[in-house]
Amino acid sequence: MSPTSPSPHGQSPLRTVQVLGGGNAGSSAHVRSLAAGLVARGVRVTVCAPAEADRAYDFTGAGADHVHVPRRSDPASVAALRAACTGADLVHAHGLHASFRAVLALSGRTTPLIVTWHNHAHAEGARAQFLRLLERRVARTAAVVLGTSSGLVDRARRTGARDARLAAVPLPGRRIPADEHPGRPKLRAELGALGRPLLLAVGSLDHHRGYDLLLDAARVWRRLDPLPLLVIAGEGPLRAQLQARIEDEELPVRLAGRREDVADLLAAADLALLPGSWEARPVLAQEALHARVPLVATDTDGVRELVGDAAELVPRGDADALAAAVVRLLDGPERCEELRDRGTRQAATWPTEDETVAQVLSVYDELTQPQPLI
Incomplete structure (x- = not known):
């Protein structure tokens, strides 16, 4: 019509x-x-x-x-x-x-x-x-x-x-599961994540996104072998402050700037991280479950309502809990596969x-x- x-x-x-x-x-x-x-x-x-x-x-x-x-x-x-x-x-x-x-x-x-x-x-x-x-x-x-x-x-x-x-x-459009994405190996190579876990966070570099908390958690990951790489896709007023912390503390974190290929980045990632607590229905959480990428997120009413039991939810502002959840998933392929399956079922209810x-x-x-x- x-x-x-x-x-x-x-x-x-x-x-x-x-x-x-x-x-x-x-x-x-x-x-x-x-x-x-x-x-x-x-x-x-x-x-x-x-x-x-x-x-x-x-x-x-x-x-x-x-x-x-x-x-x-x-x-x-x-x-x-x-x-x-x-x-x-x-x-x-x-x-x-x-x-x-x-x-x-x-x-x-x-x-x-x-x-x-x-x-x-x-x-x-x-x-x-x-x-x-x-x-x-x-x-x-x-x-x-x-x-x-x-x-x-x-x-x-x-x-x-x-x-x-x-x-x-x-979330509009059809999503391709990460393990079926044709450009996954190439993109991981471009990001420097061959032979090491790739973690992804997405969003403007603002205070309410929880990136300081994420960098606090990244200090724990420095002890892991292989060393995970955290990529943050986004731009904003905190770039200089975050970059200074990354360099001063030698954190395994890369600020990727504003990207037009977030879906591809997510498909290349092993885990998606959502440390902020302001979004009611976060796009990254939806994208992660559709793409079958395990998600670690701050436990808020909106996020819990959206993802159910299909993600690792951690208390707001708790960097230690966030770091522990990431380590647990990197060491637990069975739990990751369980979250992928739960995510597929949860996304089907939206x-x-x-x-x-x-x-x-x-x-x-x-x-x-x-x-x-x-």
Whole structure:
């Protein structure tokens, strides 16, 4: 069905605006998948996001219109978003900052607003108080808040949401198991991990990612033979600080910078490591289970809900427990194989892209279809 053909929503196609900040890979991939699914069902979709997000995720290639809206809340950006939302049947914003911009842009209008919270907002000090104010404003304004974990749904309810629901976000695309990946030996050679275990962590080099904890754990691995290599794929403000520690302490760690081949890196790895605790539904955890790569992760409500018993979960902030879990898996091929099998079964329980689109579309129907008289 083309985006301009009649739809089951009435005489003219439903028109939605998806608002995206553009700073999170998981939410950006979700919006691309959602846009493609909605367009295929006859919905007109406009994606408001920074131009670089459209270049990276090709929303227009999914059949959506794209409007460049910077990741800012200044009057010009809000005005651009307000203009793009004119005539929309509903607006769906993804992430706290995008949601707040949508609240500002829709001020004085009756257009229904749906927001999806993909992760816990992370900040300290005065900024943390500011984010709590944003959360409260968004939660109380939105018609529906969709949380990607039970913890986010509970948080939305505590913050004053009128209607908060669980809405898991799947990882788009088909995944190839690591042991079937054709480029695995070559990539391990390029990384310097021939004849030694390869450990992988992925994400921007920020404080909330837990990389200091990871380097603390890496000190323990220096005693192992063969010596594991930890590769961290990502870029950010902590690069110089982390690199200095790596050199001063002679840690077996390589900062690989921003990479476009994370799926290939994961396929080459023996273990995936997730030391941070801020993500509700981490992309790396999903990728690892799909790829049958054993995962060691910080034990949070969102991660436990996502992976079940298919990963080694360690207490938050416990470098010794993290190091011990890695050593245990490197010394325990049977446990690794058990986690691979459990991961395959766990990933099979996650919703598909089609199921996710259908769920979101049912919410749209509730907000846009006339309610029967009783």
